[in-house]
Amino acid sequence: MLQIWDVNWFLDVEQCPCDVHFVEWLEERGIKGKTVFHFGTGGHHHIGLANHAKGTPNDILGITASPKEFDDFVKLAIEHAELSRHYQVLFGDIYLLNPKLLPKIDIATLFHLCEFRGDSQDKYGGLTDAEVVDKTLETMPKGGLVSLFTGSFAGDKATGIAMAAVSAGKLKRLPDYKSLQFYEKV
Ligand SMILES: C[S@@+](CC[C@H](N)C(=O)[O-])C[C@H]1O[C@@H](n2cnc3c(N)ncnc32)[C@H](O)[C@@H]1O
Numbered sequence: 001m002l003q004i005w006d007v008n009w010f011l012d013v014e015q016c017p018c019d020v021h022f023v024e025w026l027e028e029r030g031i032k033g034k035t036v037f038h039f040g041t042g043g044h045h046h047i048g049l050a051n052h053a054k055g056t057p058n059d060i061l062g063i064t065a066s067p068k069e070f071d072d073f074v075k076l077a078i079e080h081a082e083l084s085r086h087y088q089v090l091f092g093d094i095y096l097l098n099p100k101l102l103p104k105i106d107i108a109t110l111f112h113l114c115e116f117r118g119d120s121q122d123k124y125g126g127l128t129d130a131e132v133v134d135k136t137l138e139t140m141p142k143g144g145l146v147s148l149f150t151g152s153f154a155g156d157k158a159t160g161i162a163m164a165a166v167s168a169g170k171l172k173r174l175p176d177y178k179s180l181q182f183y184e185k186v
Helices: 018-029 046-053 067-079 119-124 129-138 155-167
Strands: 035-039 059-064 087-091 107-109 145-149 171-177 180-185
Touching: 018 046, 018 107, 018 180, 035 046, 046 059, 046 067, 046 087, 059 067, 067 087, 129 145, 129 155, 145 155, 155 171, 155 180
Parallel strands: 035 059, 035 107, 059 087, 107 145
Antiparallel strands: 145 180, 171 180
């Protein structure tokens, strides 16, 4: 059985400001025309909806392991006919990430790296967290960006994986923005 996340996460900026900070970062930097892979949409779908509200400057592909959050995406896509042109959501376990099924990605939000890998994913050959980073990098051109969330309960572990990739010459660390870390593919 697939390990699902049986929760519908509502936006809670106090506890989990990563999606809000990411939207602010996109806007402050004037980022346009990029393809964003977003790990962990929440049932609020804030990043996809904010992109829609701002006139779709970017194209967003989210992933959720929550059937309820995925259902909410379907409802939103029906309600807002134009939404799914620039915001799509994959239902699945990120530990099964397959670059062959993904577009070229310019920016990946791996905010919840190391939060959801349990033993149950071994039963179906789930990736490790470090392999999730590697698979994500396979989808990116040089200069692609990976963002992590320092407020995650697994943030130290995720930073350790990213810094190992820095040491291995795969990533370069960039300045942080609010609660977010940024790394560039080299
Ligand atoms: C705590 S919520 C945070 C949602 C949103 N990023 C926010 O900060 O409000 C965690 C998110 O990760 C997703 N998630 C949990 N386990 C996952 C997995 N194995 N693969 C893909 N997404 C997963 C959940 O579906 C949910 O959207």
